[in-house]
Amino acid sequence: MFWSAATATREVYGRIYTAYYNAGLDSGRLGLPNSYQTATPSGAQQTFEGGRIEWNSATNATTVIYN
Secondary structure: OEEEOOOEEEOOOHHHHHHHHHOOHHHOOOOOEOOOOEEEOOEEEEEEOOEEEEEEOOOOEEEEEEO
């Protein structure tokens, strides 16, 4: 779980957490999470101050997209 006054408390878990961890967590370019993890047609995604992470359930691949 991550918290700030600007983004509130957000949980990051699963493959998205692994990608977030590898990107430096809240100290990295992504910064803090500013949304909850949401389902997408291909898997899930979560947005952060500096971009988003997408997880594809068919391939189990994660993609980090920076703003």
